[in-house]
Amino acid sequence: MLKTFISLQWKSFFRAASFQTNLAIKILMGFLALYFIVIFTALGTFSFHIIKDQLNEDPLRVVNKILIFYLIADLVIRYLLQRMPVVNIKPLLALPFSKNKIVHFSLWKTVISFFNVIHAFFFLPFFIVLLVEGYPPIQATAWFVMVTALIYSNNFINIFLNDVDKVFYAALTIVAVFAGLMYYGVFDITKFIAPVFDWVYDHPLWVVIPVGVLAGLYYTAFRYFKNRLYLDDGLQRKTQEATSEDLSWLNRFGSLAVFLKNDIKLIKRNKRSRTSVLMSVFFLFYGFLFFSGGLEVYEGPIWRIFAGIFVTGGFLFTFGQFVPSWDSSYYPLMMSQNIKYRDYLNSKWWLIVIGTIISTILASFYLYYGWEVYLAIVVSAIYNLGVNSHMVLWGGAYIKTPIDLTSAKRAFGDKQAFNLKTMLFTIPKLVLPLALYGAGHYTLGPNFGYFLVALAGIIGFAFKDKVFNLIEKVYKNEKYKTLVAYKQNS
Amino acid sequence: MISLHQLTKTYKSVTVLNVPSLEIPKGQSFGLVGNNGAGKTTMFSMLLDLVRPTTGYVLNNDIKVNESEAWKPFTSAFLDETFLIGYLTPEEYFYFIGELRGQNKADVDKLMSGFEDFFNGEILGVKKYLRDLSKGNQKKVGIVATLIGNPEVIILDEPFANLDPTTQIRLKKILKELKETQDVTVLISSHDLMHVTEVCERIAVLEKGEVVRDLQTSPETLKELEQFFSGVLQEA
Numbered sequence: 107m108l109k110t111f112i113s114l115q116w117k118s119f120f121r122a123a124s125f126q127t128n129l130a131i132k133i134l135m136g137f138l139a140l141y142f143i144v145i146f147t148a149l150g151t152f153s154f155h156i157i158k159d160q161l162n163e164d165p166l167r168v169v170n171k172i173l174i175f176y177l178i179a180d181l182v183i184r185y186l187l188q189r190m191p192v193v194n195i196k197p198l199l200a201l202p203f204s205k206n207k208i209v210h211f212s213l214w215k216t217v218i219s220f221f222n223v224i225h226a227f228f229f230l231p232f233f234i235v236l237l238v239e240g241y242p243p244i245q246a247t248a249w250f251v252m253v254t255a256l257i258y259s260n261n262f263i264n265i266f267l268n269d270v271d272k273v274f275y276a277a278l279t280i281v282a283v284f285a286g287l288m289y290y291g292v293f294d295i296t297k298f299i300a301p302v303f304d305w306v307y308d309h310p311l312w313v314v315i316p317v318g319v320l321a322g323l324y325y326t327a328f329r330y331f332k333n334r335l336y337l338d339d340g341l342q343r344k345t346q347e348a349t350s351e352d353l354s355w356l357n358r359f360g361s362l363a364v365f366l367k368n369d370i371k372l373i374k375r376n377k378r379s380r381t382s383v384l385m386s387v388f389f390l391f392y393g394f395l396f397f398s399g400g401l402e403v404y405e406g407p408i409w410r411i412f413a414g415i416f417v418t419g420g421f422l423f424t425f426g427q428f429v430p431s432w433d434s435s436y437y438p439l440m441m442s443q444n445i446k447y448r449d450y451l452n453s454k455w456w457l458i459v460i461g462t463i464i465s466t467i468l469a470s471f472y473l474y475y476g477w478e479v480y481l482a483i484v485v486s487a488i489y490n491l492g493v494n495s496h497m498v499l500w501g502g503a504y505i506k507t508p509i510d511l512t513s514a515k516r517a518f519g520d521k522q523a524f525n526l527k528t529m530l531f532t533i534p535k536l537v538l539p540l541a542l543y544g545a546g547h548y549t550l551g552p553n554f555g556y557f558l559v560a561l562a563g564i565i566g567f568a569f570k571d572k573v574f575n576l577i578e579k580v581y582k583n584e585k586y587k588t589l590v591a592y593k594q595n596s
Numbered sequence: 597m598i599s600l601h602q603l604t605k606t607y608k609s610v611t612v613l614n615v616p617s618l619e620i621p622k623g624q625s626f627g628l629v630g631n632n633g634a635g636k637t638t639m640f641s642m643l644l645d646l647v648r649p650t651t652g653y654v655l656n657n658d659i660k661v662n663e664s665e666a667w668k669p670f671t672s673a674f675l676d677e678t679f680l681i682g683y684l685t686p687e688e689y690f691y692f693i694g695e696l697r698g699q700n701k702a703d704v705d706k707l708m709s710g711f712e713d714f715f716n717g718e719i720l721g722v723k724k725y726l727r728d729l730s731k732g733n734q735k736k737v738g739i740v741a742t743l744i745g746n747p748e749v750i751i752l753d754e755p756f757a758n759l760d761p762t763t764q765i766r767l768k769k770i771l772k773e774l775k776e777t778q779d780v781t782v783l784i785s786s787h788d789l790m791h792v793t794e795v796c797e798r799i800a801v802l803e804k805g806e807v808v809r810d811l812q813t814s815p816e817t818l819k820e821l822e823q824f825f826s827g828v829l830q831e832a
Contacts, residue, residue, distance in 0.1 A: 348685045348723045364695045368681070375683040375725070439679040442644040444668045444696045444745075511683065586648045593678075 414486025697745025
């Protein structure tokens with residue numbers, strides 16, 4: 107029986123549409139996975155000594171201190187990315203498998219998921235270093251078992267979280283508040299939580315608690331699943347009550363309004379697009395890495411523009427990048443209806459413009475680091491509006507991956523990210539503004555650098571019509587290929 | 597109204613459609629029947645410029661569909677669920693199509709009020725997105741949406757499939773009314789010989805990409821078609 111399951115799993119993995127892409131992508135994905143593995147292993151191996159040398163504290167206690175944040179971050183990442191095992195159960199239901207087996211198998215399947223295994227690459231080397239450094243083996247083992255149990259607990263917690271969006275966002279806010287309080291030294295939550303982890307290390311027998319929690323969660327997940335193993339319950343696609351909204355105020359945009367109204371509904375009503383827009387909020391904070399001077403590698407002056415492009419371009423990159431894939435599920439309609447390409451593109455462009463302007467306004471908190479920092483952001487925003495907005499729309503014509511709007515989850519590495527043509531498009535998107543700024547900065551000073559970048563943006567703006575003609579042509583040329591591509595596994 | 601010239605489609609040396617010439621005059625109700633894989637959907641997709649012809653071209657009101665887009669304002673189609681926008685409610689979808697075709701809300705509402713019977717209370721005001729409707733109800737929405745904005749050409753792929761008996765009868769009534777109007781050209785494909793003979797003035801049989809019969813509908817047509825398809829079965 108188990109053999110049948112495993113062979114099914116094997117086939118579903120190797121015959122998945124996303125797996126049967128070309129070799130170059132597979133190699134790139136392989137490298138990406140390898141990169142993560144190496145990074146984590148290196149962290150695990152060297153962090154012990156780094157922490158010891160830098161902080162002069164017991165590395166294990168330091169890790170315990172941040173462990174809670176590590177676990178929460180893990181949970182957030184899982185929530186956003188890890189897919190639930192419910193899929194593919196349906197065809198098994200009517201076959202002679204016992205329900206218990208199906209549920210056990212689905213749950214165990216998640217155990218070998220990338221999201222669990224990756225942590226081993228950090229904690230295993232760290233654990234070995236602990237042993238080498240002469241930490242008592244029993245205590246260290248207890249600690250390691252506890253961490254593993256907690257990470258797997260996350261795995262099962264995520265199964266429930268998936269069903270309750272509101273709880274998740276509420277929890278996220280609370281965590282953010284605690285992190286903020288700790289950062290500004292008002293209230294340090296880790297003072298209360300770290301001792302719990304320390305306790306297990308100091309008294310190894312207590313490891314039964316996290317292991318018990320894990321067992322309990324597994325059992326609960328099992329029960330939860332088994333009870334809901336009906337087509338009209340757990341296996342049913344969730345349906346929301348539809349809400350109509352009046353967006354007629356958008357009518358002032360003339361013929362664009364039709365599409366703008368539609369796009370706003372698209373963003374609001376689909377999980378995938380909502381997640382994307384949410385991600386663009388994270389981009390806003392990316393600048394902290396640069397401007398707070400936290401990372402030495404980013405000290406060079408041209409990195410300011412780099413940060414600015416990302417801070418103001420969150421929406422541009424997360425949403426704009428995938429035009430027209432957002433409309434992939436009804437592309438034949440768009441192609442046969444009474445629609446002008448120009449209007450369609452224009453409406454997407456306006457959305458990007460609105461998104462970028464909002465990001466720029468929100469980013470004004472960077473004024474805290476001085477007006478020059480904010481100037482870099484504004485200049486980058488102009489570049490984003492004038493040049494990058496065209497670039498993403500142009501590049502989008504070559505991305506032919508259909509988007510399943512209803513599912514927010516995509517196991518890491520959406521393949522369209524590794525399209526050779528889209529890679530080429532990152533040059534004008536990122537490299538050019540950096541080069542322009544660099545050229546100005548090192549000849550006549552920073553202001554000239556800003557001037558050059560802004561000028562490029564304004565020139566791009568001026569040529570909007572010309573560029574749109576070009577993009578329109580590309581879209582028309584690619585039309586049939588795009589239609590075929592969207593038909594597949596959509 | 598619609599004419600096909602030397603139209604072929606070849607995928608890797610397999611010819612899936614080969615129609616040297618086909619003329620559909622304005623106002624005709626044209627039915628297309630054929631087994632799975634006969635090329636019906638491919639042909640309709642080519643009429644809408646969704647599939648690029650290997651050779652030949654399609655004229656819609658003397659406009660080459662793969663060169664100009666001027667045929668779009670007077671042509672409407674529903675081939676499959678990719679013509680629906682899943683995250684809209686039926687009303688929003690109708691208004692969206694209406695806006696694209698130059699109709700305001702009131703125009704669309706007026707048209708919809710004529711289809712209350714057809715919708716059977718399961719479409720309007722049910723607070724569901726299209727993606728959450730059943731297949732049959734999705735189809736109803738798609739079919740009715742093609743009638744918005746007084747199109748001159750309506751293309752429907754398998755409109756009867758997935759519909760319940762009552763709705764099938766109501767759909768036939770709608771299509772018969774369209775048959776009577778002289779300025780609307782309707783193209784329908786179907787597996788159901790009885791339905792097509794009832795609603796179409798002319799029926800073409802597609803077999804392995806070629807038009808093998810082209811009949812003006814008469815009382816004998818159904819028999820002829822049944823004979824043809826049972827013959828195909830015996831050959832196979």
